[in-house]
Amino acid sequence: MSKDGQHYSLSGRLALAFLLIAAMVFAMMGAFLYTSLSAELQRRDDIEIEGKLSQFLQLTHDAGTVAGVRKAQVVFREILLSHPGVYLAVLDKTGTSIAQHSEAPGASLSSLYESQRAERVAYTCTLGPIGSARCVFANETLPSGEPVRILLARTASDRESLLRSYRLDVWAAAAVGSALVGLLGYLVARRGLTPVKSIGRQASRIEADNLSERLNIGRGPVELNDIAVSVNRMLDRLERAFVRLSQFSSDLAHDMRTPLANVISSSQITLSKTRSVEEYEALVDSNIEECERLQRMIENMLFLARTDNAKQGLKVSSLDIGSELRRLASYFQGLADESGHNLVIEGGGAVRADTTMFRRAVSNLVSNALDHAAPGSTIVLKATAQPRAMSISVTNSGKVIPPIHLDNIFDRFYRVDPARHESGKNSGLGLAIVKSIMELHRGNVEVESGDGRTTFTLTFPKSAAIASLEESTV
Template sequence: MKLAAPRSLTMRLALLFALVTLSTFTIVGTYLYYSLAQQLDAHDDQELLGKISLMRHLVEKANSIEAIRANPHAFMDATLGHNDLLLILKTADGAQLLATRPSAGTLPLLPISATDRTPNQTSRLNLTTSSGLPVRATAIWGVIELTGERVRIIVAHDTSDSLSMLARYSQQILGAALSGALVAALLGYILVRRGLRPTRSIAKQAQSITAQRLDQALDVASAPEELQQLVVAFNSMLNRLHDSFQRLSQFSADLAHDLRTPINNLMVQTQVALAQPRTSDEYQGLLESNTEEYERLARMLDNMLFLARADHAHVAVAREQLDCGSELQRIADYFEGVAEDAGVRLTVYAHGSVSADPMLLRRAVSNLVANAIRYTPAGHAIRLQAGPADGVTNISVGNPGPAIEPSAIPRLFDRFYRGDQARSDSASSTGLGLAIVQSIMKLHDGQVEVVRTPDQMTVFSLSFPNR
């Protein structure tokens, strides 16, 4: 069964501390264990080499093999005080001459070093006797100087005590590692819990923020340095939410205002007409007036539906490579009659091409031209321009109308937003035209900007990225 990871950050860090401590102690303990084992082997090897050199010397000075067999006391005296030492002497054909501890059992066959050689590392082995006794043993040839007879000299050291000590040492290391891990987990839990105290303070501050208190920011100074960036990002998110909430509130108020006006007109006109009998011409005039209000409501609902679909990317963008001059001239021709009635002229200066959806491009530019006609004094010209610049194609609509108040520019592309001068003519403006322009540019991954040029022109620029 798979264990679920603890959800508490404090518990996770405490367990990580314990794991790191256990791993560190295990690595250090393993190093110390093998270091001690090597030191014990080195100590045993020194004793083995010393004893086997002594035995080789005794063999060299012996009279004969028979003399060794008849009087082995010189060899046995050399092992006195070394109860953990085993000495075995054998003839060249394997007949045993001497065994100091027969009860220890026999040894496996060992590699034998030459007479003039010191047993090397490969000839000193850890073995187990036939009785189960662990030993470290080595063997060498000895030659009797008088007779030239060869004797196998085998010396072994009982390693039972060393192995027992290593076993106890490994248990102590394991116990120390587990105890250290437990202490590290406990101390880590306490320290992490104290260290995360500022996060609980931040959480408490965040809990006090409601929809009516989105302007209340978290205290950055009280947060640890590692969390300050997170707190700043959270405050930025609160600012965006607060701004969006205010825009939504203003949008609701503007929507109610713009819907109430045509509905009130329809209701009042209808009530007046029904107050007394009317002629058919009067009823026909009422229906014509009501039709205008219905058309206004239909345009408003159509624009709102377009914006809602654009926000959710449900508007299909069919990009084509369009000639800027042809498209702007088409729009200028469409608005020619309206411009003449307003006493203004439309001029086109365009070259190059643009990658855009034809219908959406025409709708965006048409909204800008309609606004420009509304605010351009009679006798002046509206300038439509287009051309490539730095990886984009700019299409701009400029008019010499009154300057836009700087305070109004940040909200200029909000839905239902209109300046005071425009609101007086709310029958001809729904306040959604510039919002639609901005949505169309977002669908094209472009942007819309408004600037006031030195020659007193208000210029709206559409930047379409080249594809």
């Protein structure tokens, strides 16, 4: 599409480009051929008059005297009859014509007597009715001691006539050739762009209900194959995102329906008959708990929506990991004591991250570990420095996560244990939030589970990536 919003034909533009290029090439070739022909014709004229000059020099010398030269004019004319367009003049020392041959009335070579040109070297001259010509002269001393000058001129009229006709032929050939190249270029471009139209038709058939369909150009050109591969990869991502969105919508409706159904059903049952104050208070407490659950779910969804749309600004600063982990351990110590778990901090170091998000990501992992750790086991929070990153891991002992769930565990509303689906505490968004936080920091989160231990690891990039991150969030 052009700048003014109007569509244009790629085939037409390619054909126009072919036509212009062909016109330029043909014009340059024509100019070269024209120049070459002109130079060749001029060279032949020069050879002709230079050869005749040598012949007339010999005849003049044989004449012996000026009077003898005048008597030899008949011989001179007979020789030049077979050379139309060649003019002769023999001049004495005063520039007076002794002998002359001219096909054009009034054409005289006497005006060339004072020419300051080199002898026996042809040059371009202009002679009255003759017009442009090639001239040559030489001086000769007769056996009688009398000096004479012999002048020869070859008219350029026939040469110019030939070149004019040739020039017209060159222009006509260039025009016709350019038009043919443009037409053939259009046909070739139109046929060459057929796979593009095929891709367009295939893409237009892909809708939300058939996202599994992919572009296929068969044995098409490599360039279009690269485009088709890129589009197919994009469709793969769109299909996965669409499936996740559909699943997300279904899970969201189900998770929000459960607390609402609890509120409605408990309220209806309580209001079905007169209740005591204690029963009404219990109803209000239950409804508040369910509303708080909905509130947490909505807040988590809003957080994920902001991170997905890159609207969540980061306030990156240097954090002491040991201090932050001890702070979080102190916060969760009460819950750990109730469940009989022990929190252990190992390692330390510094990391550049958003303080609030860092605490939220690690808190979600610690909360998850407390929910799934075996009673009385130890939960280890460990910081490890790497060459280009800093990692924080949370490890708990207990039931491992089956391998089939590891690829999906960070998806929204995904739960490894379906029995916990109705839990008011577990909304299935905690690990999804952790993943979003790490993506915002240009890091990553990984999980390993086996041999009775499960470890979640957060990897934060060091200075170079963080510097770029800070610039992008200013």
